[in-house]
Amino acid sequence: MNPALKINLIVHIVVGLIAVAAFYAVLVNLLKSRLNFFSLRFFSLAGVIGIFLSWFTGGYYYAVYYGQAVKPIIKKSGYPWIHDVLMEAKEHVFLFLPFLAIVLALAIWFLESEILADEKLKRYLILTAGAAFVLGLFIVLMGMAISGAANIKSG
Amino acid sequence: MNKKTTIIKAFIRGAVAAVLTITLLTVAADLYGPLKDLLKQLFSHHWIGKGAAAIFVFLAVGFGGWIFRREAGDGSAGVARGLKILFWSTIFSAIVVFGFFVWEFLR
Secondary structure (H helix, E strand, O other): OOHHHHHHHHHHHHHHHHHHHHHHHHHHHHHOOOOOHHHHHHHHHHHHHHHHHHHHHHHHHHHHHHHHHHHHHHHHOOOHHHHHHHHHHHHHHHHHHHHHHHHHHHHHHHOHHHHHHOHHHHHHHHHHHHHHHHHHHHHHHHHHHHHHHHHHHHO | OOHHHHHHHHHHHHHHHHHHHHHHHHHHHHHOHHHHHHHHHHHOOHHHHHHHHHHHHHHHHHHHHHHOOOOOOOHHHHHHHHHHHHHHHHHHHHHHHHHHHHHHHHO
16 A cells, blocks of 8 residues: 555544544533533534545545455455445445534534424434434444454455 | 525435435445446446435435425424434434345355
8 A cells, every 4th residue: 555545544534533523522512401502513513524534535545445455355364244244334334424414514503593492303413413423433343343354364 | 484494404305315325226236236337337436426326316305405495394393303304214224234235245
């Protein structure tokens, strides 16, 4: 892997983690009885920016390098299911997150008075933030398993 | 009519449509090779094609709902209902995608 691709992969991981942490921060902030909209707006925007940057950098790595160099190693290893199940599920479930992040941010940025007045709206925002965080966390764990499988065979 | 809630509801519908499009394309392209080949031909990689299709559907449904919005909106209750549908669509789709690849691996 050339240095530019290494940097690209590191950026993908770091901004992806920032996005998952931002979804968690939105979730925790929404669970508070007194909502801090400055903090909610900041973290919801961080979630959108982080997940889109992670999408583009991860997509570049996946399309240019993973299929040719990493996938064959994992497929020939004793753990082909790590690609066939974990990687396949990870790359497709990941695609849900940018859309969850956008609607979460849109609601938080533009519906402050409605969120304060409507408990039901707040409850479903909590569920949406929770879904983004939990799916993001699973994607991080699957990414760790994929890196682990590739490193066992190539290390 | 609360214009903001109507517009945001349109984009929530767009997100639901995008999530379902990704799920449908994921399963369909793996079961029907020509669809995967078509996505590869059009976008250089089938995964890029699925992402592009999801963005297109999200924007089309979101802006379509914004432009052709009805006069009678249901305010924050409609946004809450939209988020409820988005939440369950996402959970259902994640289970379908994961279950599909487990099934493909085992068969």
